[in-house]
Amino acid sequence: MRVAVVNQKGGVGKTTTAINLATALAASGASVLLVDADPQGNASTGLGVDRRARSRSIYDVVLGDASLADATVPTSVPGLSLVPSTAALSGAEVELVGVERRLHRMADALTTDTHDWLLIDCPPSLGLLTMNALVAVERILIPLQAEFFALEGLSQLLATVERVRAGPNPRLGILGILLTMTDRRNRLSEAVAADVRAVMGAQVFDVMVPRNVRLSEAPSHGLPALVYDLRCPGSQAYIALAREVLARAVPE
């Protein structure tokens, strides 16, 4: 199954979710490919793939200069492979504007993929890279920080998903909304979480990822949190998320 991890609001936990969900799915025995579609390249760094070891990115695949297999590298996690991000990716947004089938380039390039799961970590925007990801996948997972500003962008994102579903990708659905950086002691966090569940109902995952400093320490060691500290609350939340994702991902 193909899943894009999307939210145009910045800093809500997209990359942290993509890395740790991918790791948890690989740990359950599945073969997983993580595509880093963000020019910042945080998913690539967070998995310990050094900038010097990144020869090709999704940019080369999308512009037709490399196959998906050429661009795929192993990670330190068994069962988890990565298509890293390189600096060239920051030029993709402008360059894609003039290209044929500009919204379908990623979808076309990913047809040869044979992994059980393919996750795409998206940049904080609704530009051409994110739109390509929305056309290329069957499901989206929306990390949502339990903060006021993060709530504001949700309707804009859902409207974009509807437009993609009505247009280039009719099978696009929502795998779920994941509340991140929650804090039981914080009134605002609890209020936002309650609001989202009231509005979005069963689309919100049961598990919430608590604010947990171990999640933000792990990338500085080039490791997923599940490897860096399996027993911390953050890792345990992502293991529970993988269980919920597997339960929801029953093939159509």
Add this chain to the structure above:
Amino acid sequence: MRVAVVNQKGGVGKTTTAINLATALAASGASVLLVDADPQGNASTGLGVDRRARSRSIYDVVLGDASLADATVPTSVPGLSLVPSTAALSGAEVELVGVERRLHRMADALTTDTHDWLLIDCPPSLGLLTMNALVAVERILIPLQAEFFALEGLSQLLATVERVRAGPNPRLGILGILLTMTDRRNRLSEAVAADVRAVMGAQVFDVMVPRNVRLSEAPSHGLPALVYDLRCPGSQAYIALAREVLARAVPE
């Protein structure tokens, strides 16, 4: 003086800094214009300007359909005006690609401005909206979250600033780097702060903005934190920042 609040890393405190620094500068008696150049429109919402009250945005100004004065609205803060963001702004990135002087559109549009300070809140990307802001201003202010992933993007941002300075805007300089969401009890936060000061030296502001829940509560009331809770640590940090900014902003 014109300042762009920039960092392509998401969720680092750009909007929170833009709103509260603008308010603190206005409170010191200066006339201030805040331009919301982010399609998310968080700065507009955080200042209580309802979506229905936003008729024109920087999009209309940049594409030539409105003057800066037409697009400017008052806020509840004396001395502080706003050019709000509307949903049309999310189309600007793609539409600007085909336009003449595409990097200079904002600079050209802002020549008629007469405020003492003009701040631009940028989206989390280095696309055409942010590039336009970098060409239109004399200084940039970089909010930097005291986290590992946030540190990674700094060199990419500084390289972009150098390219703009070597090309379309030779007068572009760095007003300063502001450490945000710092936490004295958190080892990683202290380590990142020490790293940044070691590398960037005097360009880093003395004041650091601590993690303070009152800063994230204020926008849900449509108020800057300085108005919502003047005495909280977050507001006091932004008042100290305004003092440092005024001291650094000695005209050339």
